Amino acid sequence: MLTGKRLLVTGVVTTDSIAWAVAERAQLHGAEVILTTHDRVQDLTVAAACALPRRPEILTLDATRRQDYQRLRSDLNGRPLDGALHAIAFAPREALAGDFLAAGDEAIELAFRTSTTSYARLAELLAQTSVGRDSALVGLDFDADGRAWPVYNWMGVCKVALQATMRYVARDLGPRGVRANLVSAGPLLTRAASGIPDFQTLLDAYAAAPLGWDAQDPGPVADTVCFLLSDMGRGVTGEVVHVDGGYHAMAAPGLRAGDGARAR
Numbered sequence: 338m339l340t341g342k343r344l345l346v347t348g349v350v351t352t353d354s355i356a357w358a359v360a361e362r363a364q365l366h367g368a369e370v371i372l373t374t375h376d377r378v379q380d381l382t383v384a385a386a387c388a389l390p391r392r393p394e395i396l397t398l399d400a401t402r403r404q405d406y407q408r409l410r411s412d413l414n415g416r417p418l419d420g421a422l423h424a425i426a427f428a429p430r431e432a433l434a435g436d437f438l439a440a441g442d443e444a445i446e447l448a449f450r451t452s453t454t455s456y457a458r459l460a461e462l463l464a465q466t467s468v469g470r471d472s473a474l475v476g477l478d479f480d481a482d483g484r485a486w487p488v489y490n491w492m493g494v495c496k497v498a499l500q501a502t503m504r505y506v507a508r509d510l511g512p513r514g515v516r517a518n519l520v521s522a523g524p525l526l527t528r529a530a531s532g533i534p535d536f537q538t539l540l541d542a543y544a545a546a547p548l549g550w551d552a553q554d555p556g557p558v559a560d561t562v563c564f565l566l567s568d569m570g571r572g573v574t575g576e577v578v579h580v581d582g583g584y585h586a587m588a589a590p591g592l593r594a595g596d597g598a599r600a601r
């Protein structure tokens with residue numbers, strides 16, 4: 338499915354990372370995978386990379402630093418990319434839970450630059466390195482329908498903005514052969530998730546997904562990412578594909594007709 342494709346995969350920090358599952362499947366589907374890491378997690382990324390079917394090259398990208406994108410481009414040394422995974426998110430704790438209105442500007446700004454603006458920067462890099470060939474960018478979303486959760490706070494705002502960013506990227510880079518999409522994943526037990534206070538509340542909610550939801554299995558999400566990175570997704574851009582067991586499509590997850598009568 339991905340034979341002959343060179344893919345840049347950001348966001349591998351442990352073998353639980355969604356990006357790790359994507360890298361693994363992409364390699365098994367025949368892709369050459371290049372990972373990125375950044376100073377604070379370099380050793381962890383290297384350790385996780387060792388568990389992949391083939392040891393990938395690892396380049397450096399701190400998504401908040403504009404100059405890193407230029408350096409990454411020169412590190413690629415003229416090698417074109419066919420696709421990239423954006424699997425980057427971070428927000429200081431004060432922006433993730435608690436009093437929404439009390440979060441400081443710096444925390445909100447850092448969350449936005451790390452988790453949202455970086456999608457556009459990565460898209461720019463992909464366009465620059467894939468001149469003359471079709472390519473695809475996929476990012477990872479969490480229920481960005483704009484609903485307020487009991488937790489998640491400013492990251493929820495960042496994810497809604499990520500959807501808008503993705504659509505503008507699709508508009509501007511489509512004519513240059515770059516597709517831009519998001520996969521909206523149900524909650525998965527990863528390092529980033531462990532930083533969300535009371536993540537269990539989100540997990541409990543997804544127990545009502547029509548297909549059920551296994552928070553320990555990023556496989557369904559990774560498979561959909563691979564599809565979007567492949568030529569099979571060649572007609573798809575500007576799209577958010579939900580991989581959440583159908584949770585997003587339910588108006589009142591967990592409630593069944595007759596529940597009210599039974600309660601009386």
Ligand SMILES: NC(=O)c1ccc[n+]([C@@H]2O[C@H](COP(=O)([O-])OP(=O)(O)OC[C@H]3O[C@@H](n4cnc5c(N)ncnc54)[C@H](O)[C@@H]3O)[C@@H](O)[C@H]2O)c1
Nearest residue numbers: 348350354355399400425426477478479524525527528529
């Ligand atoms: N885990 C979930 O429940 C879930 C659900 C839907 C979407 N997502 C999204 O999936 C993506 C990957 O998260 P994950 O759950 O696999 O967790 P993860 O902790 O494995 O991955 C998050 C990655 O972001 C990277 N990152 C943070 N700051 C960075 C920076 N300044 N520069 C470069 N990289 C940086 C981390 O190094 C890490 O590799 C995120 O966008 C997250 O919001 C996660």
